[in-house]
Amino acid sequence: MTQESQAPPEAGGPASPAAGPAAGGGAPPAGAGPPIPAAGAGAGSGAIEIRGASKSFPHPDGSEVPALSRVNLSVGAGEFITLIGPSGCGKSTLLRLIAGLERATSGSLFLDGRPIEGPGAERGLVFQNPYLFPWLNIHGNVAFGIKARRRWREEKGLVGQYLELVGLGRFGKVFPHHLSGGMAQRASLARALINRPLVLLLDEPLGALDAFTRMNMQDEILRIREEKRVTMIMVTHDVDEAIYLSDRIVVMTAGPGRVETVIPVPFARPRARNIPDFLRLRGKILEILNFAGRLEEPAYQI
């Protein structure tokens, strides 16, 4: 734990919102209430600080393709952030930077004040495809992190516990290809959570699920967050999902990827999906996304 005092969510609104062009139009409802009570003062770990992070990838023709341009973002400990935006806006890249799977071309990222230099067990990652190891049964998959960290003897009891947490207590002996999409995604959630990460990164984890499973899983994720008090950063395409789940929504735009604006979601949980405020916020986000998209469109209109 370090002294790096992040702006906790309680500090009133996004204390350190995205830099860059904070879209003039959509000023978020100011003075948003505390999104969630962070897990006690002492447990203030799990805060992410992103400073001027850029990422470009080499193009086959030798040039560099910018994927992410000078992103600034602070995520408080225990906060739930969603990254939303059109494809190509760099939201997955941003998540991979935080996970340490990619290195930023410039700028830097910190977890609780320590620079992020590679993947680590304190930052769990769940992909859209669960990527369960097909050669291990569910128990083996969930146990993977414990064994990889050489903590099997001390922590093997956790496996059953985390299987229960995601409602797969009876499925330990089953191999991944027998599971439905939703169950597989729960298993991969348990596999990431068993390391008790400070931050859980979710890359469209529910993108491949049908609408009902999806809503169930959203509640599941919220329940797990309540229980485990982990910072969550989630990439999604679904505006409703973003509003339903997150404390703040980071709206990103493409070409190159950057943060357009950060919108706090002031509603208390549990949230209803059909109240007017919800729908109004939804409309606003869509408008921002649309507006951002239209910037490039005139070439085709007339």
Place this chain on the structure above:
Amino acid sequence: MALAVQLLWPDSGKHPPADKPYCAYALGICLVFFLLRPLIFLGRAETLARLREKDLFTAAAFLLLALLDIGTAKATVLPTLFFPTPDRVLSVLAEDFRYLIIDCLGSSAKLLLAGFFSGALAGLATGIFIGFSKNAAYWLNPLIKFLGPIPPTAWIPIVLVAFPTTWTGAVFLIALSVWFPTSVMTSSGILNVQNAYFEVSSTLGARRVYQVFMVGIPAAMPLIFTGLFSGACASFLTLMTAEMIGVKNGIGWYIHWQRQMLSYANVYAGLIVIAITFYSLITLFFRVRDRVLVWQKGMIKW
């Protein structure tokens, strides 16, 4: 019916008779077995049903045997030298059993196992190195591509002078024939593992060496087994050639020797022993594979 042909049709007298009517014995035993079959499998309807499915094939096999019997012993339309009666072949099997099985087959088995396992281990090691290390790939790949396709038996002239005994030379040849497909398949298996599995495992806290053994190799197992299988087939071939040319012992040598003595009954007996042995080895191989790759087949019941 085959039994009837055997017993009722008088021998043409052109073949040297066997000491005992082994063919009649064998057919008699089969007949008794098939008559008693419903009783033997009284409590196991499933096994019986499975056997019943094969009945047509069994009948055809016996018909063929009867035709062979007619062609050789009864009507003698086939050249007597090269087509001994089933009786004689069976009599070799029965009377030379100890020599065939214990001496020849035992010697072959020792050679085969020593060669197969050293070749498989070397192939796995090479494949893993190439799969995980760019340096190893750089230096070893050309070697494999250049030397691998040489049929192992082409090395015989060199091996005969390079090794202290023909036995070690033969082990080397068999190992070589297993090594090539195993290392190629292992390395390509590892190189084809989806990168996401390595990414997931690294976010779960797995270090490089752990990933090699707990992600790379299990994920490559299906292809590794393909390589081992081609290696096993190649090793049978090499074994036979090595025995016929250099090693003065073993089942392959037996066939070669008996052919020179023009005792074709013994040649056929040797072939039958080889068929049964290699069939059993391949069956065993697939049993092991199915056990290891149980996650892939989707046959586990729960």
